[in-house]
Amino acid sequence: MKKFIYKILLISILFPLLFVLLVLLSSSYIDNKEFNNANTESNLLFIQSDMSYDIAFMGISHARNFSRYGNKLIMEKILGKSILNIGKGNGKCGVDGQLFYLKYFYSKNINIDTIIYVLSPPLLYADYLNRASNTFNDEPVRWDFISLYLKTISKNKYQRLLSYISSKLKPGWFLQYGFPEERLKSKLNKIDTAAINEGFNLAYLDGLNENIFDDNCETIEKTIQLAEQNNSKLIFIIPPAVFGKWPGHDRTLSFCKKMNELYTTDYYDFSESIKQPKFYFDHHHLNSEGVKYFTKHYLFSLFEAN
Amino acid sequence: MLFNSIEFAIFLPLVFVLYWFVVNKNLKIQNLFLIIASYVFYAWWDWRFLSLIIFSSSVDFLVGLQLGKENSPQRRKLFLLTSIIANLGLLAFFKYFNFFVNSFSEAFTFFGFHISVARLSIILPVGISFYTFQTLSYTIDVYRRKLEPTKSIVSFFAFVSFFPQLVAGPIERATNLLHQFFKPRRFNYSQATDGMRQILWGLFAKVVIADNCAPLVNDIFSNYDTYPGSTLAIGAVLFAFQIYGDFSGYSNIAIGTAKLFGFSLMQNFAYPYFSRDIAEFWRRWHISLSTWFRDYVYIPLGGSRTSLEKQIRNVFVIFVVSGFWHGANWTFIAWGFINAVYFLPLLLLKRNRRNTNIVAENRLFPSIYEFIQMSFTFFLSTLAFVFFRSESISDAFSFISHLFSSSLFDLPQVRLTKQISLLLLFVIIEWLQRDKKHALEFKSLLNHRYLRWVIYFSVMLILFVFGNFNKTEFIYFAF
Known part of the structure; x- marks a missing residue:
């Protein structure tokens, strides 16, 4: 019996040690490589402490898209401002995750003048994004990140942490590819109603549930409060889509109006602003040409107005 | 729990x-x-x-x-x-x-x-x-x-x-x-360590194999009318591995846990996908249930020591009842019936007890004939499992007719790199260990302590890295 218990204890100690060692090795292997906001979907790989940015984008893929590959440079050049993008696409991150990222970056003494929260209506109706276990899979293992997360109330917390840590030993971590560049340069040929509806089914996996909407609005309100505490101005934009308004658009807009009355936030509805398919690579993601056009004609004037 | x-x-x-x-x-x-x-x-x-x-x-x-x-x-x-x-x-x-x-x-x-x-x-x-x-x-x-x-x-x-x-x-x-x-x-060290190894392999089969197949299987079976036949074929094969990983995984954990308490339970799965015909498959799949029905239903009905007509009746009775045991749905009855139909030619040709040994015994590779036999048996059982997995009989028939349509040769619409790699590893280990009670029973390696530890750590590492730890229930809980 003694021998058995001794061996079980030995495995219980040695295996976690070995596991952590391997995780740290593979994490630091990628962490030591050069990354920037344009060539990775990770947020921690390129952001350093004690930095200042004029603008930070938050949201899902519609936000992240503004920084993928050349898009970030295009925007910075047109707006003449430094940009940070902590938006997260690929169905990995909801409003909870976005709030946590912001909290972490403030804790790293990062100053942001203006936050553009790209408020895609599907984000507000999604609980599955708040429960996603792969939210942090793109991030290197950092103790301060884990320790802050452990103190945070979050859905699916331990599942997410396990996935975050174990993902460092998966082939995808070593490949660390950004969003495919050729996709961003491609153009939507025609408007396909069936594809739009299929897209709605994928985007609204939890349906148009008002309870989820209210919970997510509460989290966004906390995001506003955090931004205000850190002297960042928060602006909501509803992003453009080739089909115009998403389901749940009116509720999203009235939430923006309400926040505008309660806090110092502003909001802009760009949902109907660009309807030409040539500016999109699918029905709701701007391609590089679209990002350029949108920045020049809409975001530029937004910053002029502010 | x-x-x-x-x-x-x-x-x-x-x-x-x-x-x-x-x-x-x-x-x-x-x-x-x-x-x-x-x-x-x-x-x-x-x-x-x-x-x-x-x-x-x-x-x-x-x-x-x-x-x-x-x-x-x-x-x-x-x-x-x-x-x-x-x-x-x-x-x-x-x-x-x-x-x-x-x-x-x-x-x-x-x-x-x-x-x-x-x-x-x-x-x-x-x-x-x-x-x-x-x-x-x-x-x-x-x-x-x-x-x-x-x-x-x-x-x-x-x-x-x-x-x-x-x-x-x-x-x-x-x-x-x-x-x-x-x-x-009395605590028995070898029994307990073997139990731990069996638990480890059971967890691997459940968390790494079955639970990684499950999301794709669920998607393909729920939306079978939108996928080409090639994707449905993949869905059917993945389900065959899902149910095997799930159920054999549970059995291995159960047997391994019992060993920790000094108990010895019967083997429930004996590498059924390496069977050369359906009769052998049923001697290796859910052994505790098959032998239960054999001893308490089939033999009292006369078993094989009766007229041919009654033997045929007995085979259908045992398979249909066994199917019905799995669930209150016509799909399970159909699954049992199909297996009886598969079994029938073997019975009529008196070939149902032909393959009682281990395939390719004392050889690393099977012969081409054995390989074809195993592939065909796997094909038959996978096809029958479509009924097991489908919501209704009509769904099962629609699934099969979509599967065998011209789109069977289209490019499949699923990414499978992870699943294929893990399944290959699983099948290779099970193949190499097919003469043992479970796949981590390393009798010949018992003296090579370091090699043993490398194997344990590798399996545990794969378990933690590729395992799906969402609390997914075991399929057989529903039965």
């Missing part, structure tokens, strides 16, 4: 320590402790259904005692009947009531009559099909005078509720398990 849960990871060491260090002085107390632990394990899911286990155990314990005293054949039959009615009655009520009501209603509707029937909203108690069959085997064996009835209520209740195999088997026979509760247990 699920084997792949944090709760069980705490429960098992706690029960282990108390079992070997606190209640080890007295066999009765140790058995009583096992009953309490097993009831806690079961109550974690729903404590209300503990009453059914207690009821079933009590009836069969008392019936056993009466059978021991009684010599009149009529009265003995009556006692046996009491046990059968009590156990199958529970099963019929909780599992099949709505099925029968719906089927009658549909039959009336088919003939143009509309009747309104009352349906009950009943939760299916986890493991009811397993423990009722286990306890029934006791009364039948006592009735047949194969087994002396036990006078120890504690041992009997511990036998019925023994937590490692309570909710999803193996369905143990009293002749194999009950006597183990009478003997003082």
Whole structure:
């Protein structure tokens, strides 16, 4: 019996040690490589402490898209401002995750003048994004990140942490590819109603549930409060889509109006602003040409107005 | 409580320590402790259904005692009947009531009559099909005078509720398990380490293989009308591995856990996908259920020692009943029926006991003929599993007609790199270990300590990196 218990204890100690060692090795292997906001979907790989940015984008893929590959440079050049993008696409991150990222970056003494929260209506109706276990899979293992997360109330917390840590030993971590560049340069040929509806089914996996909407609005309100505490101005934009308004658009807009009355936030509805398919690579993601056009004609004037 | 849960990871060491260090002085107390632990394990899911286990155990314990005293054949039959009615009655009520009501209603509707029937909203108690069959085997064996009835209520209740195999088997026979509760247990180092290895492999099969196949399988079977045949073929193959990983995984964890407590349970899966014909497949798949039906249904019906017509009838009866045991749906009955049809040519040609040894014994690779035989058997069982997985018979037929359409040769619409790599690893290890009781039984490597540890650590690493730790239930919990 003694021998058995001794061996079980030995495995219980040695295996976690070995596991952590391997995780740290593979994490630091990628962490030591050069990354920037344009060539990775990770947020921690390129952001350093004690930095200042004029603008930070938050949201899902519609936000992240503004920084993928050349898009970030295009925007910075047109707006003449430094940009940070902590938006997260690929169905990995909801409003909870976005709030946590912001909290972490403030804790790293990062100053942001203006936050553009790209408020895609599907984000507000999604609980599955708040429960996603792969939210942090793109991030290197950092103790301060884990320790802050452990103190945070979050859905699916331990599942997410396990996935975050174990993902460092998966082939995808070593490949660390950004969003495919050729996709961003491609153009939507025609408007396909069936594809739009299929897209709605994928985007609204939890349906148009008002309870989820209210919970997510509460989290966004906390995001506003955090931004205000850190002297960042928060602006909501509803992003453009080739089909115009998403389901749940009116509720999203009235939430923006309400926040505008309660806090110092502003909001802009760009949902109907660009309807030409040539500016999109699918029905709701701007391609590089679209990002350029949108920045020049809409975001530029937004910053002029502010 | 699920084997792949944090709760069980705490429960098992706690029960282990108390079992070997606190209640080890007295066999009765140790058995009583096992009953309490097993009831806690079961109550974690729903404590209300503990009453059914207690009821079933009590009836069969008392019936056993009466059978021991009684010599009149009529009265003995009556006692046996009491046990059968009590156990199958529970099963019929909780599992099949709505099925029968719906089927009658549909039959009336088919003939143009509309009747309104009352349906009950009943939760299916986890493991009811397993423990009722286990306890029934006791009364039948006592009735047949194969087994002396036990006078120890504690041992009997511990036998019925023994937590490692309570909710999803193996369905143990009293002749194999009950006597183990009478003997003082001594801790056996080799048995316990082998148990740990078996648990590890069971977790691998469940968390890495079955649970990584599950999301794709669910998607493909739910949206089969939108996918090309090639994707449906992948879905069917993945389901074959999902159900095998899930169920054999559960069995391995159960057997391994029992070993930690000094118990030996029967092997439930013996690498069924390396079978060369359907008869061999059924000797290797869910062995505890197949042998249960063989001993308590097939042989009493005459088995193979009767006229050919009756043999054919017996084969259909055993397969259809076995299918129906799995669930209250026509799809399971169809699954059983299809397997009977597969079995029939082997029976008629008297080739059903041809492949009783291990395929490619003492060879690394199978011959081309053996490979073709295994592939064909796998194809047949996979096709039958489409019925097992589908929501209805019409869904199963639609799935199969979509599968065998011209789109079978289109490019599949799923990314499978991870699943294929893991399945390959799984199949290779199982193939190399096919002559062992479980895939991590490394007898020849026992002297190479470092190699053994490298294997353990590698399996654990894959488990933690690629395992799906969302709390997914074992498929057979539903049966």
